Amino acid sequence: MIIVLKQGTTKDQISALSNELNQQYNVTVNAWYGEHSTVLGLLGDTAKIDIEYIQAQSIVESVKRVQEPYKKANRKFHPDNTVIKVGRNTIGDGSLTLIAGPCSVESSEQMEIISGRVKKAGAGILRGGAFKPRTSPYAFQGLRAEGLYLLLEAKRKSGLPIITEIMSPSHLPLFEDVDIIQVGARNMQNFELLKELGHCNKPILLKRGLANTIEETLMSAEYIMASGNENVILCERGIRTYETYTRNTLDISAVPVFKKLSHLPVVVDPSHAAGIPWLVEPLSLAAVAAGADGLIIEVHNNPEKALSDGAQSLTPDTFDQVAAHVTQLTEAMGRKVNNWGVAE
Amino acid sequence: MIIVLKQGTTKDQISALSNELNQQYNVTVNAWYGEHSTVLGLLGDTAKIDIEYIQAQSIVESVKRVQEPYKKANRKFHPDNTVIKVGRNTIGDGSLTLIAGPCSVESSEQMEIISGRVKKAGAGILRGGAFKPRTSPYAFQGLRAEGLYLLLEAKRKSGLPIITEIMSPSHLPLFEDVDIIQVGARNMQNFELLKELGHCNKPILLKRGLANTIEETLMSAEYIMASGNENVILCERGIRTYETYTRNTLDISAVPVFKKLSHLPVVVDPSHAAGIPWLVEPLSLAAVAAGADGLIIEVHNNPEKALSDGAQSLTPDTFDQVAAHVTQLTEAMGRKVNNWGVAE
Amino acid sequence: MIIVLKQGTTKDQISALSNELNQQYNVTVNAWYGEHSTVLGLLGDTAKIDIEYIQAQSIVESVKRVQEPYKKANRKFHPDNTVIKVGRNTIGDGSLTLIAGPCSVESSEQMEIISGRVKKAGAGILRGGAFKPRTSPYAFQGLRAEGLYLLLEAKRKSGLPIITEIMSPSHLPLFEDVDIIQVGARNMQNFELLKELGHCNKPILLKRGLANTIEETLMSAEYIMASGNENVILCERGIRTYETYTRNTLDISAVPVFKKLSHLPVVVDPSHAAGIPWLVEPLSLAAVAAGADGLIIEVHNNPEKALSDGAQSLTPDTFDQVAAHVTQLTEAMGRKVNNWGVAE
């Protein structure tokens, strides 16, 4: 950490700050006296230093981190990829995992049709929302506990592991048989929820928030990991920009950047990024080309009757095509798809 | 609601959709047949129609709302300002309320000093964080229950009503003697929390999220109101943009826009918007000039030792000046400050 | 075009506006009278109607376009891809064109080395800046006329067609032997320049501005086309968002969206989008997977000595690898690379 001091700072002030930093954080402080400004360099483990605390000191002009503020999520300290096993899928080992299913769980029949179709098309994990975060209080809020029940039923019948979103720490007991718990973009900095998820041992798929930086996303992963659960999957699902043609702007660069900075697997959600069905295929292909470990795609047997997100869901037929083209590209790049459905 | 249909849509498809909309939402549907496109106009209460559901229909090209999707928060249906009484303050009646205090509650002494100073300077409500949302799991997380205890002690001693942030529905029982419950920007779309707060009868200060539109903020207010609690105060605290000089970009236009669209009171937080102490005064003055009903400002007796947000806190002496200049401007505009501290 | 009128609008006002629109723009106006609001629908060629003019009418609440405001760039009116021939490259016919070279033209030797290497690696067009837009007036501004001379020399020696940026209409005479004229992101709405370029018959590569929407980009293409030059190539080079890890955020969705809305070819610039050399490969692969017709990549024989943009330039060795991987992916997708250098 490098601290630029204000002009006119005295040596006494510098030594007082140096002593305090040394005592409080066990770092050693080197000072470099320039003509117009003085710079301090901090040696030691600075990841846990609160940068705002430093900025609050009256003699401080600005601060620059040299070390990243995350440790457990940091590839520097864990050079090997984290590989997360979910059913027969391995996420993070170079293979590609397809996650597919409806936005909302709606009925037993719906889940049976969709799970059969996506499994056949090559999906290794079934998605489906029981608790639904909706902008409007008047919109369908999900079947909640009943939705979870139907999703577990679909898991038993299809043999596919399942992923579904949690919206409150108090719902955690209901998620016992869920394979991956999803934290939605709107809850990425719901820190009480993150801490709670750090105490369970299930894989957590953490979606990047609409206004969150790559570093903040890694800090939220760090919350879960620091609480004891290192099974975190990062998910890029589009960020909010001024462009209005697409629902959000897929930050494709985040895929290689996450993989460079962190050892955690990275999944891309082209359905929420675009909000437009015909964009799912090109964005899926781009995500694979950029190095994503998985895709999570909304598929509905009857998008026009979907209780949520119908406008961005693929039909099973379209998903067949997307999955085929994605598989072709993945294999052309020397990677394989965790395609258990087809194998059976 | 106006629905533009795709080219080639048949009359049968149109009448099928019209019938369905009529049955499901009790609206009447008028069709206008253009040369290149057909447009449907929906008559009746369309606020509760899920716009995504309409977009999901295969014959639909695009949809445009004519009515706003919020009702309880909408000034059209409640022309008079909502006025919220908190202690001796009236928020929303044209007067200005100053809310001040430390970012985090740290100790009994700190709270006594700060509450005394801000009350004397003209603050009508004391702020202080007990549960603290922090980007890093390694940063100070607030004194939590103990912080609430100290804040309540400061309330008793100073006579000032208090505002503090809630981070989880499960903490609600601890907030029984809190006067205003704050929902932080990161939880603005934590819908489970919003619903829970709709069941209590306390005023809720709802901060706009960093990536949330004005309309989404009103929809989150609607969540609380639809659940039964109409005492909502909106808070503009800066949005995330590409500009890096300031921590966030204060959207000053949001103040008059919120007041135009809604009858709810609007408070501005210049401390979080700017992240820089010397910007608090000009932004406070701008907020008052733009019509804000209140200001919420971070004040710390010793910002350099603050356990959080020291970098943006004012000293009590600086707050004295800001409060004096704000009062002068408010009165010049023919408004009064709810200045109970000085009055005593 | 659909116009929602304000509540309380009289029939006389409506008929006055209808008559005026009919006379001024030769459109017919249909009115639909709802319970709470009245909606007008305009029939005919509405692309040339100034939407701001409509919004300025006192009886107008809001306006929604049904037709796009661009015509010549619109795929609806030109379903076939525009294919632009530059030397032996065909841009827009399904093949991939690699454009490569230094940010700035610096010397005869530099151009000879780089043009030789990028040609051998598969580039079909040579890039190089003579007039350089730089944020600082103290930074290297390009060799200007001399740079153009050196670039033309490199064209003669290498046989590669060249692309270079124009910054002022008055420089146009110098560009007579340039094969593609580039309009930089900062000049995307320099309308006087666009009009001037519409009067020449050379291909124009139009870079999307940092804060410009997809539609605005197509409107700038329309400026060039409406002035008589239909040889426009669109270029996505990253937009400005709040994320700071990358220099800009590559809007990968813009590639398929541009191709859907328009018949013009689309090129991606991963060098400026990322600003980081190791991101050029994954972003190039993603761009090809998403359907780009070409890539424009900065390559320098000695990035550390580059007079501009060294930080994001590839070395010739790294470009060899990127070109090889891009070629492999392109061919796996059933497309071919316009690889003339290697063929010779």
Add this chain to the structure above:
Amino acid sequence: MIIVLKQGTTKDQISALSNELNQQYNVTVNAWYGEHSTVLGLLGDTAKIDIEYIQAQSIVESVKRVQEPYKKANRKFHPDNTVIKVGRNTIGDGSLTLIAGPCSVESSEQMEIISGRVKKAGAGILRGGAFKPRTSPYAFQGLRAEGLYLLLEAKRKSGLPIITEIMSPSHLPLFEDVDIIQVGARNMQNFELLKELGHCNKPILLKRGLANTIEETLMSAEYIMASGNENVILCERGIRTYETYTRNTLDISAVPVFKKLSHLPVVVDPSHAAGIPWLVEPLSLAAVAAGADGLIIEVHNNPEKALSDGAQSLTPDTFDQVAAHVTQLTEAMGRKVNNWGVAE
């Protein structure tokens, strides 16, 4: 300037870079050797060092400026406010200047009516566009040379100095009798134009670009100043964000920040920032409260017939009210309005 080096950098590499920086930029380089990283500190005039050049060095991890990259626009080197005299107005001396007039100059009658009204209401400078940057090539492009002629006529008749926008360096001869030349937001980084304007001795009003930072705006001012013309007025006119209710988002913080970092006067354009007439008053008041030296407001005698920007123009009657309220606030803050029209 502080340079963080990559791990593993050798002493030889460091001394090579140090020598080069010393020779090329006449700065001395200090090295500080940490455990995990080495940091270089540069002493001397670093404002002219190209930060991209440093970033391109293979041993460099990251770079941080301590000094600002602008000198002539920097308040550190010119502590006193620059005061620009335009007619009888003094801009930058603590007084407030009102600039008002139509978006586009349309006719002699229009200019006579509007100039009379805005002068009477207190405007000290008349605005009016002759060359109009429009998103669509099919929209009204301004009366161009004829518009300038009509504007000069209005200047003669009203006695008000005039401001109008330039779009190309080649039009400069036409601007001989214009009092302030405006650079529009879309041309803020049209560097060829900025350099040309640096060679004339007229005041330049430089509008911040829609995606440009505060620092980039100051760098564009620096372009004009470095070319010899120090009469620059900065203008905040809203930036592009995800919020769609307003046309742009007025960055009110930019006002005090510009005044802190620079000695140049700052004007606010609430008309373009909001795009909504009823927002002009609250935003004008906020701008004055935040410390703006002037306001530039669109006024049209018949907004419904305006050839451009009618939707955001005030009527003369509304401008009377805005001017009165702005004057009242300005005087309440102990400042005066340069109100020459009324005085006569």
